[in-house]
Every structure is written in C-alpha cells, then in structure tokens.
Amino acid sequence: MLLNKKQDLASQLRRTKILDATLLLFSENGLSQLRIAEISKRSGASIGSIYHHFKDREGVIYALYHDSFVDCFEQLRQSILEETDAESGIKRFVVSYLQWVFENPAQASFIYAASQEEILRRHQDELHAFKSQFYLDIFSWMSPFIQSGELLALPPWAYDAIIMGPAHEFSRRWLGGLRDLSMEEAQSIIADAVWRAIHID
Amino acid sequence: MLLNKKQDLASQLRRTKILDATLLLFSENGLSQLRIAEISKRSGASIGSIYHHFKDREGVIYALYHDSFVDCFEQLRQSILEETDAESGIKRFVVSYLQWVFENPAQASFIYAASQEEILRRHQDELHAFKSQFYLDIFSWMSPFIQSGELLALPPWAYDAIIMGPAHEFSRRWLGGLRDLSMEEAQSIIADAVWRAIHID
DNA sequence: TTTATTTCTAGAAAAATATTCTAATATTAA
DNA sequence: TTAATATTAGAATATTTTTCTAGAAATAAA
Numbered sequence: 001m002l003l004n005k006k007q008d009l010a011s012q013l014r015r016t017k018i019l020d021a022t023l024l025l026f027s028e029n030g031l032s033q034l035r036i037a038e039i040s041k042r043s044g045a046s047i048g049s050i051y052h053h054f055k056d057r058e059g060v061i062y063a064l065y066h067d068s069f070v071d072c073f074e075q076l077r078q079s080i081l082e083e084t085d086a087e088s089g090i091k092r093f094v095v096s097y098l099q100w101v102f103e104n105p106a107q108a109s110f111i112y113a114a115s116q117e118e119i120l121r122r123h124q125d126e127l128h129a130f131k132s133q134f135y136l137d138i139f140s141w142m143s144p145f146i147q148s149g150e151l152l153a154l155p156p157w158a159y160d161a162i163i164m165g166p167a168h169e170f171s172r173r174w175l176g177g178l179r180d181l182s183m184e185e186a187q188s189i190i191a192d193a194v195w196r197a198i199h200i201d
Numbered sequence: 202m203l204l205n206k207k208q209d210l211a212s213q214l215r216r217t218k219i220l221d222a223t224l225l226l227f228s229e230n231g232l233s234q235l236r237i238a239e240i241s242k243r244s245g246a247s248i249g250s251i252y253h254h255f256k257d258r259e260g261v262i263y264a265l266y267h268d269s270f271v272d273c274f275e276q277l278r279q280s281i282l283e284e285t286d287a288e289s290g291i292k293r294f295v296v297s298y299l300q301w302v303f304e305n306p307a308q309a310s311f312i313y314a315a316s317q318e319e320i321l322r323r324h325q326d327e328l329h330a331f332k333s334q335f336y337l338d339i340f341s342w343m344s345p346f347i348q349s350g351e352l353l354a355l356p357p358w359a360y361d362a363i364i365m366g367p368a369h370e371f372s373r374r375w376l377g378g379l380r381d382l383s384m385e386e387a388q389s390i391i392a393d394a395v396w397r398a399i400h401i402d
Numbered sequence: 403t404t405t406a407t408t409t410c411t412a413g414a415a416a417a418a419t420a421t422t423c424t425a426a427t428a429t430t431a432a
Numbered sequence: 433t434t435a436a437t438a439t440t441a442g443a444a445t446a447t448t449t450t451t452c453t454a455g456a457a458a459t460a461a462a
Binding site for chain 1: 230231232233234313314317318319320355356358359361362363365366367368369370371374379382386387390391394395397398399
Binding site: 208211212215246247248249250253254 | 437438439440441442
C-alpha cells in the first residue's frame, strides 16, 4: 500500500533531483550562496515543489546533511565490525573514514559546512538517536579490548576525540584546498598515530 | 599623525561595539540568524555606520573571525615558545589551546562557525600569510626535537592533524552542548594521548 | 466509472533581509 | 577660516526567502 505507487516514485525522483542540484550548487559556491531559485532552475523543480518537499531552505540542507551522514556512518559501522582484533579494527575505522571522504568529497565538505549551522538544532533529537546507536555499536566492539587491557580505558567522550580527531582535522584541510596531499599516505600515517595514542603495549 | 586622533579613538570604539554586539548575537542565535539590523540595534551603530566600517555583512564576520583567531594564535605561540623540552612543549600546546577555548567559548564557537564559510576565501592570502608565519615559528621550535629523534619525523601537514586534531574534535563537542565535561580532565587526557602519538621512546 | 481526497506543481505575491545612496555632521588638514 | 575627509543616519532599493492560491495529477472511496 505504501510502496511503488507512481506518485511515490515520482516524488522520490524529484526529491533526489533537488538534493543533487543542491550538492552541486554547494560545491560551486558554498553554503551561504546557495539560493532556492538556483536550486529550482538547476533541478527543474518549481519553487513551490521544493518547499512542498522540504518545508524550507534549512529543510533542504538538513535532508542532504542527513543522507550523507547516514551513508558515511553505515560504511564506518560495517568496516569496524568486520575486524576482529583491536589494532586492525581501530586502524580500519580511521582508514575507512578517510576513504569515504576521498570517495565523497562533496558530501564530506557539505557535512562539515552544515554541521556548523544551527539547522541541526531543529533535528537534534533525531540526530542524537542515530549517533547514540552508532556509538553503542562501536563501543560494544571496543569493549572487550578495553577489558583485556589492549585499549586504554578512558571516559567515553575521549575515544571520539582521540580516534577521529586527527582524521577530521586532516579531512577538513584536504577538502579545503589541499587535495594534492596523498590520501593514501595520510591514511597510513594517521592510522598509525591513532593506534599509538590509544593502545597499551 | 596617525594615532590618538579623536576620530581614530571614536572609530575604534564604534568598531569594537559592533563586533561585541555581533559576537553576542552569534552566541544567541548562530551565524545564519545574524542580522545587520539587529547588530545595529544592539550596538547603537546605524546601518550606514556598520557598512562604512566593514564593507558588508561578510566583512563584519571576517573582522571578528580575524581578531579572535589572532588572539588565540598569539597565546598558543607564546605558550610553546616558553617550553624547552619536547614533552612539555607539545603538551603545553594542546593544553593551551583547550584553555583558550575554555576561557573564550564564544570566540571559539565563532571561529569554528566562520571557518566553514566561503568568506575566508576572500581573505585567503592574508590568512595564509598569518598562518604560515605561525607554523614556521612552531616548526622551528619542534625542529631540534625531530632532529634528535625525540619527535617523529613526518610530512609537515601531519603534525597539525595529529597534534591538534583531538583538541579540535573535543572542543567542537564541548562547545556544542557538552560543557559539563571537565575541561581540566580533557586537557590532561588529550595532551597525554597526543604525546603518545607523536613521540619516540 | 465517477467523485472526493490527497499529493504535488507552478509561479505570483508578500515578507524578510542585505545593500546602496544621499544628505548631514564631525573631524582633520591646509 | 576653509576645504577635504571620515563618519553617521536612515530612507530607498535590491535581493532572497517564504507564503499563498489555483490548478493538475494521483489515489481512494463510492
């Protein structure tokens, strides 16, 4: 009753076209120059249609943020869960994130740009729920290694800062104009550094 | 001929009042809700006066970004240069940054928010010059320790990611609503982690 | 099938906001 | 004292977002 109706498909397609145009325009001119009228022109959707599907400008931005975000997190979650020892898992996590950035630079830039906006406050609860589940999964993977003394025992917030901080910092710079830096080299250097920071000999 | 004229002082004062109001309004409603008309009301400066001093809305944002940025970097530069051994220096650097964030949360938030904007592209050269000088100073401090084998020899970009990444990641979260996390605890945990990541036994 | 209901589209009208412009005032230089 | 420059003020204009109304398309009900 809910799927595969003509309207659903058309609606989904329109939504996708709007978000595709949005990402493209963001890549060209940045978030603050993103204009509804431009999205309309570029996507072929009327202004009314955009507002119908996304409520307002922030709604468009949030939808694209959300989709990109979920895509990235799912890849990360899968990666780490495939590994069975601490060192491979932690390094794979870092490498996978950088790989996602490498493969999806526009989305990655968009996430960083949008995450600075207050937009997210409006959807705080939904985002928080998603992130919480994600961190739960990661934690339950790490937990045995913390118990066994392979990984440092730290307050929960510290893992994110120590494990993901360097990759985020590098990504922001790589995306922001330093794309000639080798992502492959960065993956190995940063993964090694994180491992030194987080494990116990 | 250039200093202490009545006009310079009054002008400086007005500029300061505009930027103070801007920071306050940003703290209350975020960057995207920052309105020139509001800044005018809050600061007592007319709209014309704001445009006279800052050219346009982005000009106001850039000026505040620049001032905050310089303040932070100067404190960091001083901190590390006061230290004479590798471990104290690296740890002091991380701790000082977190301390600056702790003491200037509004400015810190503003820097993170503004750094995502394309605004900075307009002033890229000026910013780049300032940052380059800063990194030169930091590098020349680190250099002997890299030579002597106390610190890892890495490509230049890697130091920033590894040393500052965790502090930035923590700061963003702390500023974004987790202010009950102990900054003191974070300083020690993160400084230790960075040291493990960057030194050679 | 016919009719009613809901979803979607279109773009003009309205509201919100940024920017420009002109005139007046204050300060500095000549 | 006079001319030139810097600053202020806020109305007028331009840009952009958002709302609104009407109609088309799809679905559900009869």
